[in-house]
Amino acid sequence: MASKVYFIKASGDEGELAISEKARKLFRAGGFEGCFKKNDFTAVKVHVGEDKNTTYIKAPCLKGLVEELVRLKTKPFITDTSTLYTGRRHNAIDHAILAAERGFSVEKLGIPFIAPDGLFGTTETAVRIDGELDREVSIATDIVRCQSILSIAHFTGHCAACAGATLKTLGMGCASRKGKMRQHAALKPQVKAGKCTRCGECRRHCPADAITMDEVQSHIDKDKCIGCAECVAVCRFDAVEYDWTQENSILQKSVAEHALGALKGKEGRAVFFNFLLSITKDCDCFDRPHMPTIVSDIGIVASIDPVAVDQASIDQVETRGGKGLPQLIGNKRLDWRYQIEHAVKIGLGRAEYEWIEISE
Numbered sequence: 001m002a003s004k005v006y007f008i009k010a011s012g013d014e015g016e017l018a019i020s021e022k023a024r025k026l027f028r029a030g031g032f033e034g035c036f037k038k039n040d041f042t043a044v045k046v047h048v049g050e051d052k053n054t055t056y057i058k059a060p061c062l063k064g065l066v067e068e069l070v071r072l073k074t075k076p077f078i079t080d081t082s083t084l085y086t087g088r089r090h091n092a093i094d095h096a097i098l099a100a101e102r103g104f105s106v107e108k109l110g111i112p113f114i115a116p117d118g119l120f121g122t123t124e125t126a127v128r129i130d131g132e133l134d135r136e137v138s139i140a141t142d143i144v145r146c147q148s149i150l151s152i153a154h155f156t157g158h159c160a161a162c163a164g165a166t167l168k169t170l171g172m173g174c175a176s177r178k179g180k181m182r183q184h185a186a187l188k189p190q191v192k193a194g195k196c197t198r199c200g201e202c203r204r205h206c207p208a209d210a211i212t213m214d215e216v217q218s219h220i221d222k223d224k225c226i227g228c229a230e231c232v233a234v235c236r237f238d239a240v241e242y243d244w245t246q247e248n249s250i251l252q253k254s255v256a257e258h259a260l261g262a263l264k265g266k267e268g269r270a271v272f273f274n275f276l277l278s279i280t281k282d283c284d285c286f287d288r289p290h291m292p293t294i295v296s297d298i299g300i301v302a303s304i305d306p307v308a309v310d311q312a313s314i315d316q317v318e319t320r321g322g323k324g325l326p327q328l329i330g331n332k333r334l335d336w337r338y339q340i341e342h343a344v345k346i347g348l349g350r351a352e353y354e355w356i357e358i359s360e
Ligand code: SF4
Pocket: 191, 195, 196, 197, 198, 199, 200, 201, 202, 203, 217, 218, 234, 235, 236, 237, 238, 239, 240
């Protein structure tokens, strides 16, 4: 049986208020009210964008959805976990200040930003799962303890997972620091001989101080490396590589297994929105302003199935772009199918979907 996926056309040109109202319309059309109960602690999982990033989904676009949760008398809170890499989302204090500056706050949305993994990203709960790689995953404690989740993902490409959407938002974005390290553990990048220009960009961004430079090129200390893939992402000379098929498939499978852990016990109590607006090659963790888009704005997709919502979103982007997502983001070695197929295999959802378009 196919999962229902709801869609409404939208464009950033319409303005944040119009987008907010369209998201609300989709919430009501999908009958998602039934997933939330009075007095639920409801996690509204977002990405507030790295410091200089300008293409993340802006707080006013979420106002309609937040108001729906308040109307249903839940206790919603905006949330996201700390990052492995350094930056303004690296701990709960800096993250909350950045969120407030961007309007993800009581003053602007009427609900607070609360990090679910504590001050340092280490407040975690071990969740038992029936996975292939792991039987237990480390998830942010307040994600585990809350009763329901409204996940709001900005659809983008991703330098390691190919697609950054709901599965990535749940798997990586709801894991504790330990859970994130587990997902990245498979990545062991190395610098290609003859390609490195010694620009030093990778060294500046490495959170583990794992990169050194000699007179010829940079080098990665595999014992120090935590596999965060920052160096892969920031190198403009294609000089950092890893085993794209083997290591990449393990990372994506691990993302799906952590998503399974994040949702455990919340069957029928979680809703997933993908905003297909400002669709960039790289995700909102990129500390860069005005990243170019790979396709024009499409709209908002929502479902109670986290796999179907991602499959449908990828199909939309590939149709709009006229080619596969790996080609659109300029890395033919990546393949998003690993995360979708594994998510189906471990029972997270279905890839088959029924497309239901809501009139504007
Ligand atoms: S970013 Fe790339 S080119 Fe620059 S030093 Fe690192 S590996 Fe070399």
